[in-house]
Amino acid sequence: MMTFLLSLNRVVVFAADLTTAQSFYGQDLGLELVHGDDRALTFRGPNFLLTVFPGDDMPAPDSYSRRPGASVAFTVQSIEAAVSHLSARGVQFLHEAPNSGPIGRYVAFTDPFGTVFELMESI
Numbered sequence: 001m002m003t004f005l006l007s008l009n010r011v012v013v014f015a016a017d018l019t020t021a022q023s024f025y026g027q028d029l030g031l032e033l034v035h036g037d038d039r040a041l042t043f044r045g046p047n048f049l050l051t052v053f054p055g056d057d058m059p060a061p062d063s064y065s066r067r068p069g070a071s072v073a074f075t076v077q078s079i080e081a082a083v084s085h086l087s088a089r090g091v092q093f094l095h096e097a098p099n100s101g102p103i104g105r106y107v108a109f110t111d112p113f114g115t116v117f118e119l120m121e122s123i
Contacts, residue, residue, distance in 0.1 A: 015053075039054070073106065
């Protein structure tokens, strides 16, 4: 019997404007753009890819934890340092201060299109 293992290939998000997405993911979050055209943008982070496709239906970010779906969390050494760094670049956070939950400390933020991501402190 063959063993079936999953590994993360990439995170896929949809954005209303690829130019704004390129600025946010490339400049604000500091991901490396490895492919870009009018159909998709692909960025490289440490051990992951993130691809942005055009889309036009804006989600409601304030209800992300109450509706079916998914959230992607990035590991950081210090949530406070990461929030300070990203806030200075204009990233909008959904919480005033980090929250604690069953899987650790986290804080949520959105891209310019309402897609929710989280920062989680490495433990």
